[in-house]
Amino acid sequence: MVAPQSSDPNPSQPGSFAIGRALLWPAAAAGLGMILIFNSFGTSDDSKPLAAPSVVAPAMPAPAPPAPPPAPSADASPSPTGLAMPRSAPKRIQIPSIAVDAPFTPLTLSASGQLNAPPPNDKNLVGWYKNGATPGERGSSIVAGHVDTKTGPAVFLQLQFLKPGSTVVITRADDSVATFKVDSVEKFSKAKFPNQKVYANTSDAELRVITCGGDYDRKVKDYKDNVVVFAHLDSMKRA
Template identity: 75%
Template structure:
């Protein structure tokens, strides 16, 4: 599953939505193309000429990437993690999210395909990356809205530090993540290394669109990214 190489020195090109290939050697090559997702395959209202439910957010982030969240870097490869098992359900109680997963793949263009645009209660996970709970940074992406109405991650920007994110997995286990921070980045200067870098412990990134809606481009200018770490597990 080859992906085009980025023109810059970062593991992925500017944009968002790429995935950390946590335990494999595919990460340096594949991330270059995956990083273009939010630019070319927006998790927003890409088909309409106006947003249906534009998020209420502050001005776009400055070009320089903000300091790394506390969970973005770990001093050692130790910590809680789980064996591989595909995610089946995402729950974020604080914003009333309860949604099934769909696997995401790389399309013919070399970019990661977005979840179906007309299913407003569905989140996507790149099936070639680590599963949520495995050692590494699992990436979950969803629409903020679509042409049919508000979508699953409409309220993602309002998640608070310390909130929990529960992911039920195919083996019956539940991975519970605790939110470390919620950041908003300009798509024009997206900090790929911060968001997509491999991690020595089990982490999670939740990504959607946000910020100002560009009517001409039919896309949001920013991305909202939730950084979280694995806090506890439940097994059947």
């Protein structure tokens, strides 16, 4: 469903995603990086989907030891506002232009270093990596969701159709609302995923929203690409 992976032929664990082939991830509390692996979701059949059902992707290499977070990417678009909010878990995401209105679930790492997926039986559920920046907090907050599941279309089916200037509204646990403005929507090959551009540490409050995209490869049972929305915090208010 979501995210980049390597070409390792060994099968991955069902119910996890792959985020990048070599992602150095800044941990919120310790200020250290870690490698997240985010694989797409599994299904037992090979029937033709809306685009194609998400399936178990190849396993990623073993995660590397924690490392210092990377320097901000030169490719990242700086926030024109410089706004940032205190840390607070997200509760709900709304993207009016593509009719998204869904609750959040926190995502954690498995013992193997994989980011556990949102539950497969809820098509209208979005995950966020709870040990990273929360949406609105300074840094790059990672949000991910299924484009489809084995039962049909899912929450981010139309994510690829977002346009620059579209808004992403996230209500948080502290009753604040963070509104993000989309800077760009890009599609990357999973085989050549630009980890630094997507996951680099940032000094502004930024958002990355990720799902699968592109053609579906029935041989490996996975999408070939990832759709990534780049957005910055544009405004904030009380709910």
